[in-house]
Amino acid sequence: MDALQRSSAIRWTLLSMVAGFAIISGWRAVEKAQTKRRLQAAEASDPSLLAKHCTFSSFTTPSGYTYPRIRVFYKPHLNAYKLPKSIPLLVFTHGLGGSAAQFVSLLTSLINQAPCLAIDLPGFGRSEFAPRNDKAYTTHALAELVATIIKDYRDAENDQKVVLVGHSMGCSINALLTSSTSPLTHLLGDDIIGCIAICPKGESPTQNEATVLRRLAWLPSPIFDLLRLVDRRGGLASRSVTRIVGDSADDETRKMQVKFNMQSESAVFLRVVAAGIGAEGMPGKAIWSGIKVPLFLVGGESDRITPAQEVENIKEWLTESHHLGSESHNNDSEPKHPALPVTTGDTAAAENTVAPSQPSSDPPRMDSGVAIKDSHTSTKHAFALKTTTFPAPAAHGLLYSTPTVRILSGMLENFLATHIDERLGASWQLHALTTSGKWDVKNLKKWQAVSACSEPIGGIFRAMKTMREVDPVHSPKEFVKVWSRGVIEDGVAVVVDISHETPVYHPEGLESAGVRYFKFPTVSKEKPRPDEVDAFVKLVDGLRRDYGLGKEDGKGEGGGRATIGVHCHYGFNRTGFFIVCYLVEREGYRLQDAVQEFGEKRPPGIRHEHFVNELYVRYAVKMERRGTVIGM
Template identity: 45%
Template sequence: CNMLELYVQRDCQGTAGLKGCTRSSIEKIESDKLPSRTNSEDESYQEAGTARHFPEVACSLQNLCQPFLISKFTDASITDPSLLRKHSTYESYSITSPVTGRSITYPSIRTFYHPHPQAAKLPTSPTPLPLIVFIHGLGGSVAQFHPLLTSLVNVAPCLAIDLPGCGCSAFEPADWEAYKLENLAALVATAIDRYREDSLGQEVVLIGHSMGCSLSVLLASPNNPLSTVQNLSKHVLGLVAICPRADAPSPREVKAFKKLLSIPGPIFNLWRQWDRRGGTESASVKRFVGPNAEEGVKRLQVRFNEQSRTPVWRRMARGMLPQYSKSGQANGGLPGRETWSALQVPILLMAGESDHITPALEVEKIAGFLGKASRTDPSERMEHGEPIVDAAAPIDSSIIDSKLRPKSNVTKRADSGASVTTTGQDQLFEERPTLKRRKTHAAALKTTILPSPASHALLYAPSTARIIAGLIQTFLSSHIDPRLSLGWQLQYLTTEGKWDVKNLVKWQSETGRTRNQPPVFRAMKTLREVDDVHSPAIFVEHWRGKIQAVVDISHESPVYDPQGLEKGGIQYHKFPTVSKLPPTVDEVKAFIDLIDRLRVQLGTESNDHNAAEDPEDAPVIGVHCHYGFNRTGFFLVCYLVERLGFKLEDAIHEFERQRPPGIRHGHFIDQLFVRYCAGLQRRPTL
């Protein structure tokens, strides 16, 4: 604060006309302050000294704070992704405050709701598909979930709201009470009740980021003080917490943060201006994304920081702070041990190794609350995070009082670089899959730590968003409801044989083969015995000597006679896999082993050295599923990464370039990013 006062003093010395500034102007600029303050709040406001010693500064600050007016390039309504714009409405919600019993109305809340596109065709017994609810953090918005929503809207109906004053929602009401954490939880519960199909027994899965995790816990835990949401907790099937905070700030942290929040809005905005110097390289950006983040996520963080409104942030931050009794008991604010420990649903906890807002070891602390901690007591090795957890914030809350935090005795774990292992599908479905629901809420706990540079922005960072999507989809289908697997749904919806007229027309419209996937493969669609163009006989006539083997990865018996290939000098190998489901880790390993053996046997391993001279004439191995895009692309991308040294993104783009449009199933690509995220720390289910 002393630095800010000196900075303001210096600015005022060169400003004319300040003495003519009236008190009414000051009050107008400071309109974001609490309408009615308690005595203690008045005292802390005077302790800051700004209003008392620098009343003449307020007029000049109005000009200083002009950079914080949101431009057309950062306005949330203009930069809103098209998916969100198309499926959003602006609705009014009224709640009864669980804190005071007062009625509070939020008149214009952006509400995103996307029904499942195939809901009418999927089983609704015993209940419809669960409603997936996304809850953003302090200073955040629904737009931060956009990369995840693009995947999950095809899995289940999705609901999300911009909290008041965030994103596209109106900053109404202005009363500070409306922004208490308990009231925000009641608002989310009211929105859920409006969209949840209660008459059909529809259940809910909560996905929160940062402060959104705390709101999710209040909604899901039966041990919460909110009578308005207790009925909702019994309908919650599971919880996904991304970058969660384990407990509330300490009494000393609360006291220090209250002093920070007592600084008048204009001074606060001046602080923001100082903090944002440098754009994508500013302290405000590095705090969230880390110093080694990719440029794309830095630009996004600049946008989200600029969209975070100071008066909204101040109110929500104040509403997250608990009140401590004389005995040290926390009341209200961020939930802690008692609320977390009462959870009785499957939980997925995710964090980034380079997250300094909510350090990754917060996950272990929560596991300890749930009775599933590691052998080392997390309370003894906890790296303390910020007292207030942000998704985008005006200022650096770590400077409140660095002395409040004890030195960490954590030894940073080295990146093992171990390959990621996942649970594969144990069953190959030859018929429409059946629904096997969980009989009880199995309190499974899954934890994942994404390696550096994964940070507090991992939800929307391009390098981690796909990984997050893949991990969540696996968790939903494995621990919540098997119907929440896109592969399961696609199989269920496949009610016709592959070779009826409709599929035949589709098959005929696809390109038969690609150029070489350097320097080993040709991706292709399956051959057809009676086809006039793509039959084994015509294939052998044209490709003898160029394609030395064909690997058929379709699950069914081929619709052509493999002997036609064998007689023409092209080996045929059957490697059955299931359509619509990403190949398992074991299947990928077996495929790679098969290709390695074939390359040695056929002598195509020399292509690594001479394919560049004449890639089209180099002998290769043909691979096909039905159409040669999804499973074929998945296997070929894996081989390019594991054997030929491609980076994952380059391998995906290479397949897309050679066989457009490339891998069509988004959940296949998500799974690839999960598989090849080096250093991803996935622990066994607890």
């Protein structure tokens, strides 16, 4: 009997071992199949910008973990050979379930300002899910990986500095690398000069959250796949999509989120979740409060993943740690309208000077509230804190959501140049690339290739290029023969010259033919200031009133439908900026409609991307008199 029992026990043990082996093998086969599907989906939907500038490499971290195939996007500055080699490197780190592809909309703008590096963390996007060691997926381990990759791409020989841009969990990874109180601060030392945290997680999971996460972590990935399948029911309107992008997200944003969901692998997700509740979990107050470089915190009011309160928590910790007092400027006390797409608040270190608030009638400016004491220097390493909360319906996907990404791009551009390094500003770079301080039609072929004058824009303006006194086609005496009000009904009655320099033509040639000339000088390659826009709007108001311009029933010298010609050098960027502002502020245009109107009548429209982004930032919180949001 004993022998039979022993034999039976051995058989059950062997059967159990075989069954266990079969289950594990099946589990691993499912994981491999899921990895293959993820990589195929990521490659098929990979944005062309990433695909064109990506490489796959193996990296070994100081802790000894080797990640055999990590996808890295790296794009040097377009004009790297003309600009200083030490322009900071922007590094983008995604969150749990994300990928570098989520930053493409931001990268499209920011690659024009700096060399950019974006990483698909192991098991996400197009990076391989390897190694399979759970400890290789802790926040600390992933931070070591990011630091290792940065060291490979950073130009150490020219002491290139680094600015970290993170989303969700990526913010926690970046905080570990940036904070002076982090055990990993030695990895990059003083090389990090700024940090941008979009939808950050500040607090560690609560006890209830940790309990839920532990239960999730124990689930086999095939079971978790089934739960995710149920969660995806409804397609674009599914809970899995709405949870990230919000209830009011447009279809285009939802389609992007569906793609990102397909690129998220359950096995990796579960490993990172398990690691996040361990001893080396998400950084909290002790880490965040140790950040001493300029920091920009961005949240979304409808974010269900990392609520906007997280931004306020981190802000409070930093306020305490830096002893910010009443001298700090904070716009959070200003009234907020629920329909506005963005509200901002600023905090600066007490030792920094603080500029007065902009008048309430002016559009908000990104640089209001903080002035670093290092004017005319290229680096700004003093601590500065900027916080922005995008009101509902902005959610966790605000960095690629159609209504918010333009505004966010403009804000990041301004923060980089204003608080981190002025060389990251498009204006500084455009000036540095200019071979002559005084524009003089030196590039005659380029000038000749630009059309002389546009069709009427909004029934009020015509965008022009500057005239040349000695030009056989586009001199004042030739211009009035073709484009003046005396020749065509909606011709030009007034020319407003917004170039900064003395024009390379004699205005008398216009005046003698009955075309009035007004000088409104602005600086080349710089985005017009709010006070300049206000002055331009008032100038045009006066011209329209005095000459009856841009009106079917107008009376006066201009003659009803006669238009106002506006020119800078070529008639695209500054000219477009001012004209768009006028159409929005006086003619009731929605912002995107005004930009489109200018682009259609003066193709290709405003050429400098940072000018367009600035328009979205300016008018994001400006309401039309009809009570709707401009540009939304």
